[in-house]
Amino acid sequence: MAHVVNTDLVDDLKTLGARQIEACFNCGNCTAVCPLSKDDVAFPRRIIRYVQTGMKDRLCGSIEPWLCYYCGQCSETCPRNAKPGELMMAARRYLIGAYDWTGIGRRLYLDSRVELGAVLGLAAIVVVLFVLFAGPMTTELTAEGGVKLNTFAPARVIELLDWGMGGLLAVLLLSNVWRMHRWIMRREPGLKVPLGAYIRGLATLFTHFFTQKQWLGCKGAGERITATKWFKHFCIFAGYVTMFVLIVVFLRWFQTDAVHPIWHPQRWVGYIATGALLYGVGSALVARWQKRHESHKHSHPSDWIFLVLLLLTTVSGILVHLFRINGLAYATYVTYVIHMAVLVPMLVVEVPFSKWAHLAYRPIALYLQRVQQQARETQARTANLQPQPVQS
């Protein structure tokens, strides 16, 4: 199979964070030191080689970047200080951009000013929409002394908009996932994947989506550090998914004028989820600021934008709630608009085009790896059943 050499690949990856990757002399230390590197999936050196030689097709069809959880062991022991761990990170950024057929993801990643501009532009649109279409800002309070938020922004309307936006983002993300699947499967053209393999692999997909347990095998920096990092990430994941479901799917139940008692699930579920989010996002920001661990030393602007948006969403959401139950009408309305002006760009920019997309790509990659393994096993079994050609 002929390969088209993409001469921009190295420069692209360097822009995405792998600044020292040209120093690599392919000794293989990174692959051998990686605790997740196995017989059949050995990385990062292979991925470095693809990048150095401009093999864009190979890179785009690789699942390896999604199997790396960045313990940083490879970067710390690299004889050339080429930072292979950072290359894997840059490769994930590159892949998010490459899977996206609209080309927006690529633009956002390659120029962070564009990403910031998109975020600010969307925020402005949200504010303008509120100014034009929001309901009356009544100071009248409910019987329990809560603000009548649904008069200002009726949950029913917001919910419809949510669903519309959610649908659009889902279509974008799923079409990108389809491209990812096609590219990965194309790497092994001879492999016939039976439908059964796809169905049997679904368990892997859900386990990894909900637990990220693969991460726990990434023990390069020591088991305790790995477990702590996994827990913080899980807090972000669980808090985020809970809040996402509440806001996008059950908004009518979540955004009420009634002030429920503290033991009502609407309140404690929300509190636990936002608490987990605050803890996870806060410690992630602090860690990136302190740069103590190898994986926190090299933050790309997209990492900061994602975390800051997440933090602002959480904090403004908490404030809306506090103002509302305490009857501070104008404060509630203003923070609500701010909350939406952060939340919408975060979802629109991050879900299909930027860092958030790894929520889908990581479990899908593990799923496809499992599917391929099963397909290979099936193929080997059927090959053994074939009668051997008679020796003449």
Added chain:
Amino acid sequence: MQGANFDVVVVGGGISGIQAALDLADQDHKVLLVERAASIGGKMISLSKTFPTLDCSSCITTPKMSAAFHHRNIQVWTSTEVERVESRDGVRKVHLRKHPTYVDNSLCIGCRLCEYACPVEYPDPFEEGLGAQRAIAVPFTNALPQKAVLNPRYCIACGACIKACPTDAVRFDQEEERLTVEAGAVVLTTGFVLNALELKREYNAARSANIISPLQLERLLAPHGPYGRVLRPSDGKVPGNVAFVLCAGSRDQSIGVPYCSRFCCMYSIKQAMLLSGALPTAELTIYYMDIRAFGKGHEQFYQNAKAMGIQFVKAKVASIEPVTGDDLSLRVELEEEGGRVAERRHDLVVLAQGAIPVFEPSKALNTPAAEDGFLRQPDPVRITWTGVEGVFAAGCALGPKDIVDSIVEAGAAAMEASRFLALRAAGGSPGKEPDQLTNPIET
């Protein structure tokens, strides 16, 4: 001897220093050869064979040592360390510190009766810790001078040596002396040391006695070595599967030695060849990043080793873990087998440590070191000149290099020093020394 005057002081009595001293002394210069250890001979005297000819190393070194030691124009001061070299007003002053050996060398006749009488044994430094040495002893069989040296770290001051000594040479009250000598020129041949075996944490050298240094293997291979045969240190088993890990202390920025040590490829190949003679059934594997066989006859030597069945695996060893049976498990990516990761088990592992400088130019010569910490070579044509007037250097003091290159460089440094002295004697201004060349070079 305060204020003694020499034409040239050669600092370091390894093969480079011996060669430089001989070349200068043969031209009738009065030479002082200063050596920090108790015997001259340097690293070379402890090696088993040389590459790529497989000549006996000590058979080459011993006559050279002897020639230098007994030369009428050479004085040899052992157990003497150079603290500082000054070059000012056309004069070189060398500040020395003479360590006590607790033996009066003018009386000691090297009969070794003290050594036989001494009740204390400690790991022999000459055998790289593999054999045992008495607290008072002649450093090794062919040491020069053949004088006993007492090691105060292990001596229990029982006085057995004093009673045994037929010439009353033992002096428990000897003290350190500081002296300064003047010289027309100085040649620095201070050599190198190997960085610590434990430097790369992933190799776990501290956790296994079977991860050894190449100098230890040299001693194991030497005919007069500690065990007389090749045995692994932990349990005395005859090793059956030996790994050589190249670039274990060099070409690695993560441990601060980015440069190549230049001789590890070749000595590892040599050691593997010698091992295949000593242990014909053993499996021998050399893990390398690149084989740098750049010298005369080196490539042929490498090809011969391959033909002998020594395995060459292109891989940087990422980690070494001690496993059951005192064996070791090496984790590598087998790049030539599709890039798969493998754990390979060996019962003895030799780490090719990096060569790092001993001499600190900024402290001892008041001149900055080169980027790699070795002496600078500011003049690209006169490479043995250190940039300090009248001070020249050769061998591994300038950077890691093999024996052949060291000897050549020692000759060149001797020639430079001799030329410098001749110019000075003829009335040329030594301060502007490089300008008097026909090819003036900006430094």
